[in-house]
Amino acid sequence: MRSKLFVVVVALAFLYGCASTGGVKKVGYVGLTAAGQAIWLAQGIEPTLVCDRAGAPPAPACVMPDLHHTISLKFVEANKIGEKASDALFALPAEIKGPTPEILNFVSQIWDLLNEIRGLIPASAPQKKLASQLDELAAKK
Amino acid sequence: MQLIQLALSLLPKAIEAAQQGVAAWHAYLDAQKIQGNEDLNTAIEALKSEFTRHRVIAEHEAGLA
Numbered sequence: 001m002r003s004k005l006f007v008v009v010v011a012l013a014f015l016y017g018c019a020s021t022g023g024v025k026k027v028g029y030v031g032l033t034a035a036g037q038a039i040w041l042a043q044g045i046e047p048t049l050v051c052d053r054a055g056a057p058p059a060p061a062c063v064m065p066d067l068h069h070t071i072s073l074k075f076v077e078a079n080k081i082g083e084k085a086s087d088a089l090f091a092l093p094a095e096i097k098g099p100t101p102e103i104l105n106f107v108s109q110i111w112d113l114l115n116e117i118r119g120l121i122p123a124s125a126p127q128k129k130l131a132s133q134l135d136e137l138a139a140k141k
Numbered sequence: 142m143q144l145i146q147l148a149l150s151l152l153p154k155a156i157e158a159a160q161q162g163v164a165a166w167h168a169y170l171d172a173q174k175i176q177g178n179e180d181l182n183t184a185i186e187a188l189k190s191e192f193t194r195h196r197v198i199a200e201h202e203a204g205l206a
Contacts, residue, residue, distance in 0.1 A: 025178075029185060036188060040195050047202060072203035079196035086189030094178035 025092050028103040032085050035110040038137040039078045042117055045130045046071055049121065061124035071117055078113040081106050111138065 048055055051062035063071070085106035092100065114134065121127045200206040 026181060029181060029188070033188060036192060040191070043195055043199060069203055072199050075199035076196055076203060076205070079192045079199060082192035083189055083196065086185055086192060090182055090185045090189070094181070 024096050024100060028089050028100055031107045034137050035107050036082055038114055038134050041133055042130060043075045045126060049126060057124040061122050063121060067120060071120055074113050074117050078110050081109050
């Protein structure tokens, strides 16, 4: 009970801090940047795991071409959401106060897609390294 | 009443934690040399360009381009 209440009070105080310093737009930018870095990190590594490409792990740890196609479509979608989120963030007035559900929703959608992609990539040493790096970026959310 | 007293007793630590969180964000942004709204909008435009560039790469990988 005490710890839950503490979390609620911290969250309210954080939102107050953001609003009082006019930092909501900046916080949205940081969250979207972290999501973008996570997408691009995964997007850079995943093609190197595709079966028969140089440096790819042997089957069944490599990514089959059909799966690579599916994953690439998810990267397309995630980046499209990032573009929309950037437009929405750009349009916000500098002095915006309070939370911005639209931006949070976009960022959340990107992380959801990334989690789907993580679940699709077969286990291998590079996949584990990628998962660890994504966890670090997720901590910036 | 007890809940309010408990919330009030936690408030100083909560504010401190929140201030540290806000400070961390601002430190990160300072490192990126983003200050005014114009700087921030320039950074957002650059961010959008990166999303666009990576979308085009992903479309190529997916055989759409």
